[in-house]
Amino acid sequence: MTAESPILLAHPTAVATPEGDPSPGVAWHYGDPLGEQRSATTRAAIVDRSDRAVIELSGPERLTWLHTISSQHLTHLADRRSAENLSLDGNGRIEDHFVLTDIDETTWIDTEASRGQSLADFLTKMVFWAKVTPTARPDMAVLTLLGPDALTGPIAEIIALPSDAMPYQAGDLPELRHDDEPLGFWRVMPGIGEHGATPVVDLVVPEPDLREWWRLLTDAGAAPAGMWAYEALRVNALRPRLHLDTDERTIPHEVDWIGGPDEGGAVHLDKGCYRGQETVARVANLGRPPRRLVLLHLDGSSAYRPITGVAVTAGGRTVGRVGTVIDHFENGPIALALVKRNVPVDAELVVGDADSPDTSATARIDADLYTSDDQVPPGRAAVDRLRGRG
Structure with a gap:
């Protein structure tokens, strides 16, 4: 092919x-x-x-x-x-x-x-x-x-x-x-x-x-x-x-x-x-997706380099997965990750095995590429208005 x-x-x-x-x-x-x-x-x-x-x-x-x-x-x-x-x-x-x-x-x-x-x-x-x-x-x-x-x-x-x-x-x-x-x-x-x-x-x-x-x-x-x-x-x-x-x-x-x-x-x-259109329409109009894509800056001093699929944790709790991991000519080691939507932009994150310093590294979310989605979806807003909450 x-x-x-x-x-x-x-x-x-x-x-x-x-x-x-x-x-x-x-x-x-x-x-x-x-x-x-x-x-x-x-x-x-x-x-x-x-x-x-x-x-x-x-x-x-x-x-x-x-x-x-x-x-x-x-x-x-x-x-x-x-x-x-x-x-x-x-x-x-x-x-x-x-x-x-x-x-x-x-x-x-x-x-x-x-x-x-x-x-x-x-x-x-x-x-x-x-x-x-x-x-x-x-x-x-x-x-x-x-x-x-x-x-x-x-x-x-x-x-x-x-x-x-x-x-x-x-x-x-x-x-x-x-x-x-x-x-x-x-x-x-x-x-x-x-x-x-x-x-x-x-x-x-x-x-x-x-x-x-x-x-x-x-x-x-x-x-x-x-x-x-x-x-x-x-x-x-x-x-x-x-x-x-x-x-x-x-x-x-x-x-x-x-x-x-x-x-x-x-x-x-x-x-x-x-x-699949039903799911697309439901999330767009009534809810929010459970996860979001973020850019992670990885600890460049760590000898550990994560691979695609390893866990992202916060406070010892798994909150996502690592995607592409790459070295950038200006930003050093960076990665994309899917993390739970409620993970705050300033969360202290660990990628890899949080219980093992040899197989984990700290990470932070790039705030410039993090967009807050606190707006109420249009369908949910309409429901709220009908129920007297809007």
């Missing part, structure tokens, strides 16, 4: 992602992981993300059909636009997160390597009589440009990116070969890094063109950067990743995946029925 990159891993300084990493077969770094992060925030960097699984949807009913089985509003999605989307189970828990782009009467989907085949199988199973054909496309690969120079100058000219391109806008890439192969496309994604200040431009290209696009863009000034750089900036922007920062109980509200295509979300609150 995925297009691996032995060509790009042949780079003399490339170090592959560690065994068991959720991004297999791509570079973890090119010898200077912290410097690569700095390049991504100050000029331009290029990241090989060809571990992503790509699926093609063809047919005249592709968007209306996908609208009925997923969480995003797609019936009016314009040509050359992208959106994030979720597939939920019957209880509203997240099964899949994917990015889609509709361009030239084809919808392209890309998702995590580990979920590519499962998502393709689910989509195929759900076709029934709709005029749509899902097709796994391991011959297509994703490259990602990061940094301010990705939007301007020689790099933007090479990929034919207009100067006024906005997030979730997409367009055709220039032709590299004169044959019947697809040309590929660019799309602008929401920024990552501190306050989302680092621009992100994805390229979805034919796998045979991977080396040529890499050469063209690095010759134009894009510095090679590994997944370490991408992940550090993603975590610093409080952007979750499926099955790292979510677990089998996660609902969309907990990881702030609520919103339409123009809001950077993956769940539109003003659309009709789909699997």
